[in-house]
Amino acid sequence: MKRYQALADTMAAEIRAGRLPVGTRLPSVRHLTTQYGVGQSTVFRAYYLLEEWGLIRARERSGYFVAPGAKVATQTASPTPIAEPAAIDVSSLVFSVLDAVKRPDVVPLGSAFPSPTLFPLARLAKSLAHAARMLDPWSTVVDMPPGNEQLRRQIALRYIGMGIAQPVEELIVTNGAMEALTLSLMAVTKPGDVVAIESPCFYAALQAVEHLGLRAVEIPVDPHAGLDLDVLAEALVKHPVRACWFMTNFQNPTGATLSIEKKRALVDLLAKHDVPLIEDDVYGELHFAADRPPPAKAFDTKGLVMHCASLSKTLAPGYRLGWVAAGRFADAIRRLKLMTSISTSIPIQAGIADYLQHGGFDKHLRKLRGALLTQRGAMEQAIARWLPPDVGFVQPDGGYFLWLQLPEHVDAMQLHRRGLEHGINVTPGPIFSARHAFGNYVRINFGHPWSPQVESAMKTLGELLRAAS
Amino acid sequence: MKRYQALADTMAAEIRAGRLPVGTRLPSVRHLTTQYGVGQSTVFRAYYLLEEWGLIRARERSGYFVAPGAKVATQTASPTPIAEPAAIDVSSLVFSVLDAVKRPDVVPLGSAFPSPTLFPLARLAKSLAHAARMLDPWSTVVDMPPGNEQLRRQIALRYIGMGIAQPVEELIVTNGAMEALTLSLMAVTKPGDVVAIESPCFYAALQAVEHLGLRAVEIPVDPHAGLDLDVLAEALVKHPVRACWFMTNFQNPTGATLSIEKKRALVDLLAKHDVPLIEDDVYGELHFAADRPPPAKAFDTKGLVMHCASLSKTLAPGYRLGWVAAGRFADAIRRLKLMTSISTSIPIQAGIADYLQHGGFDKHLRKLRGALLTQRGAMEQAIARWLPPDVGFVQPDGGYFLWLQLPEHVDAMQLHRRGLEHGINVTPGPIFSARHAFGNYVRINFGHPWSPQVESAMKTLGELLRAAS
Incomplete structure (x- = not known):
């Protein structure tokens, strides 16, 4: 490690531990050169690195300050893994929260979706209209599971963009990622089985585990480093884990992404135990860095990874178009799909296939990512301004x-x-946990274009937080 | 009972018992007046009644003959009900049969669907295009379960046409009837529970019972009279039945429809035991008589009937638009829907709502029923011509x-x-039974416009049957 990296690491640890609160002015460059006995350029490079990590922010002519996105959601607040697999009962709590999302008078900080105004709905309508007009009546039979072939070829092309040679035959089109995830779980478990899930995790995973009569082992997720592979390795030895359901990129709710090394290690670990991975990757396309983070599927050589994704958060909210790249489980999942929902809507499949071929998906994605990044900035500023x-x-x-x-x-x-x-909806931490842990966490959504309503909602949130103190 | 009715009943029994084979010329009117000591008009009225029942057919200048649709699929061939509830394993058999349906080189006598060419796909495309173009982005949130309100109002109007005041709030839009049925079953059972199903029954019911880990009691269905209520009454006393899944109109595969009296008795019987009925009514709109047979739901005063239907066989194959009128289980099903598939495709819901309001559904239905009736006649003629x-x-x-x-x-x-x-696909009887009974039955589909290919397929089927003898 170079000197400036070591310096940056030291300071990052201070900031993440909360010893330098948000808004704190950092020591001057001169001060640090004296304190650490390093050159000015070393200090500058360390500061640049901390800025790149989102931990500090420069203000013109006043130096560097600790940025709002810097503080740690400490691992200490995560629950330790459940010692014994447990049945789950979280649904009623989740629904009371979800029902509030539909209220039009409420600012949707608690929504699970980005604003529908960010999507090319008019262009999609054009593709859908064209495809419906051109629909071969027999496609209602031919496009049944695994699904419309043209669509699956377009999806396979996107895998090539991630460096994955995805066989079209192993792609099953589903009613959004939710169905892909549920069918994948059904394909590899039976009631009473143990599955490993994240803690905190997407509440729908808890609900699926609950309604399929499974038992869950919770593996902690650190907001910085992601899933704890050591705990997972231990759980795989201690319990008859039949499947894992993990979100590898921009995990919901923590936002954590597994490094490439950890993804590779995860796939290797599961391969060693012959345990299938249900990989929920619905946010992977919404990256702010230059490259899309690869899914764990990229390192799967045994067909053990069921990579589930959709267009609901990237292109076509409400269309309900998802898929699973199902590896060795493709045929089992295709049959389950046929059995439980017969098929994904044929005109929707054809319409999306048309859009993916002609609609300009990548251009739209760049715009969407830009909008989300801008909104993240606005949200962070509002947090610094209004929250304690x-x-x-x-x-x-x-x-x-x-x-x-x-x-x-x-x-x-x-x-x-x-x-x-x-009139504000925030998603409370306990719905992301089988044991209703994370009692002092909330998830907020920056997927909506900034508006006076959102700003005012953040101000109110700050007042409520202060009142709670 | 009038004299002509008694005479018709006597002769019907003879015909149904197979003592008068298909094609047999009936005794002359003169002969019968002598034999039974009745007037000519009595004989004529009896013959008209038999003709109305589809048991005999007049040929110009040659008198009456026993019609092909007259012979009994005798109850003796139905299995006796399973004494003890049993787990089910039928899926692999079903799939080997279903997979053949997609082969374009095969005449689809074994298909579960009518020909897609019988549906107003162009008019539907117009509605879909219009609705997608007009889509309010926020409908992607607002139209989540229970579903698009305009659509549910249109569906409720159709219930009024059946004499049912169906509250819109209890209508949940689903991905076809299959999802409605599965969610209904999930809402009222947990793994290990006992459910009553028909024998023979729609194979998907067997699959659902299997993959939800339930156990089934089979209740015999007579092709004439439908479900055996006595056996059901006995089963309800003997077993802890948690739910029933029955098809009350044009049952798949037998075609049997429960009389109004039996529907009323069924609802009363289940109410007495407080057992929910999952009513699969996907064929009810395809009636050849003047009036749509009412569903059992029409007699439900306790909210115990979950009436499941769809447009897949009546209007929009492949669109995957169904619903359940869920009575007291509406909220449980809405939540399960949200949990397992989030929502039914929003543009599809809006498109179908537009069609139901402006597309001329009833006119289309009259045309479709006429086509199916014509095709039934052609199929019966082909059976008389080609089959043993x-x-x-x-x-x-x-x-x-x-x-x-x-x-x-x-x-x-x-x-x-x-x-x-x-190159012929017929659906073998054993896939309609948990115990692979009905080994000498096949289901054939007359939902495809008559063609030389179908005629030739029937000829080949006859040859195969003769070869098997």
Whole structure:
């Protein structure tokens, strides 16, 4: 490690530990050169690196300050893994939260979706209209599972863009990623089986585990480093884990992305135990860095990874078009699909195939990513402006969620309820956990274009947080 | 009972028992007046009644003959109900049959669908294009389960046409009836529970029972009279039945429809035991008589009936638009829907709502019913022409299936396989039964416009049957 990297690491640790609160002015360059006995250029390069990491921010003519996205959602607040696999009962809590999302009078900070206004709905309508007009009546039979071939070829092309040679035959078109995930789970488990899930995790995984009568082992996710592979390795030895359901990129709710090394290690570990991975990768295309982070599927040589994705968050909300690259489980999943929902809507499949071929998906994606990045900035500024300084979060490199760590004494469920009374919906941490942990966390959504309503909602949120203190 | 009715009943019994084979010329009017000591007009009225029942047919200047749709698929061939509830394993058999449906070189006598050419796909495309163009971006949130309100109002209007005041709030839009049925079953059972199903029954019910880990009691269905309510009553006393899944109109595969009296009795019986009924009514609109047979839901005063239907067989194949009128289970099903597939495609919902309002659904339905009735006639003629005379079936009053009873020694599975070698797909009886019963039955589909290919397929089927004898 170079000297400037070591210096940056040291300072990053200070910031992440909360010893340098948000807004704190960093020591001057001169001060540091004296303190650490290093050259000015070393200090500058360390600062540039910290800035790149999103930990500090320069203000013109006043030096560097600790940025809002710097504070740690500390691992200490994550629950330790459940010692014994447990049945789950989380649905009623989730639904009381989800039902609030549909209220038009509520600012959707708690929504699971980006704003529908960010998508090329008019262009999609054109593709859908064209495809419906041209629909071969027999496609209603031919395009049944695994699905429309032209569409699956277009999807396979996107895998090539990720460096994955994805056989079209192993792609099953589904009603959004949710069906892909559920069918994948059904394909490799039976009631009573143990599955490994994340903690915190996407609440739908908890619900699926619950309604399929499975038992869950929770593996902690660190907002910086992602899934704890050591705990997973231990769980694989201790429990008869039949499947894992993990989100490898911009995890919901933490925003964590597994490094390439960890993805490779995860795939190797599971291959060693012959345990299938259900990989939820619905946010992977929403990256703010130059390149799309690869899925774990990229390192799968045994067909053990079921890579589930959709266009619901990237192109076509409400169309319900997803898929699974199902590896060795393709035929089992195709049959389950046929059995439970017969087929994905034929005109929708044809319409999306037309759009992917002619609509300009990549251009739209660039625009969408730009909008989300801008909104992340606006949200961070609003947090710095309105929320108490002891609210922490780790800046995500993609997606549209912030996982806010509130002071220990704040009850996220109560904040959620108080919020609704004031026309604000935030997603309380406990719905992301089988044991209703994360009682002082909330997830907020920056997927909506900035507006006076959102700004005002953040101000109100700050007032509610202060009132709770 | 009037004299002519008694006479008709006596003769019907003779015909149904097979004592008067298909094509047999009936005794002359003069002969009968002598034999029974009745007037000529009594005989004529009895013959008219038999003709109305589809049991005999007049040929100009040659008198009356026993019609092909007259012979009984005798109850004796139905299995007795399973004494103890049993787990089910039917999927692999079903899939080997279903996979053949997609082969374009095969005449689809074994298809589960009517020909897609019978539907107003161009008019639907117009509605879909219009709705997609006009789509409010926020409908992607607002139209999530229970679903698009305009669509649900249109569906509720159709219930009014059946004399049912269906609250819009209890209508949940689904991905076709298949999802409605599965979610309904999930809402009222948990793994290990006992459910009552029909024998023979729609194979998807068997698959659902299997993959949800339920156990099934089979209740016999008579091709004339439908479900055996006495056996059901006994089963309800003997077993902890948690739900029933029955098809009340034009049952798949037998074509049987429960009389209004039996529907009322069924609902009363289940209400007495507080057992929910999942009513699969996907063929009810395809009636050949003047009026749509009402569903059992029409007699439900306790909210115990989940009436599942779709437009897949009546209007929009491949669109995957269905619903459940869910009674007291509406909220549970709405939540399960949200949990397992999030939503039914928003543009599809809006497009179908537009069609139902402006597209001329009833006019299309009249045309479709006329086409199916014509095709039934053509199929019956082909049966009389090509199949051996000892093939029996009961003429259905709606839908597009014939349930053929083959001679005892014919193996339907083998006939299915031999058929495929000759480019014909017939659905073998064993896939409609948990115990692979109905080994000498096949279901054939008359939902396709008559063509030389179909005629030739029927000829080949006759040859295969003769070869099997």
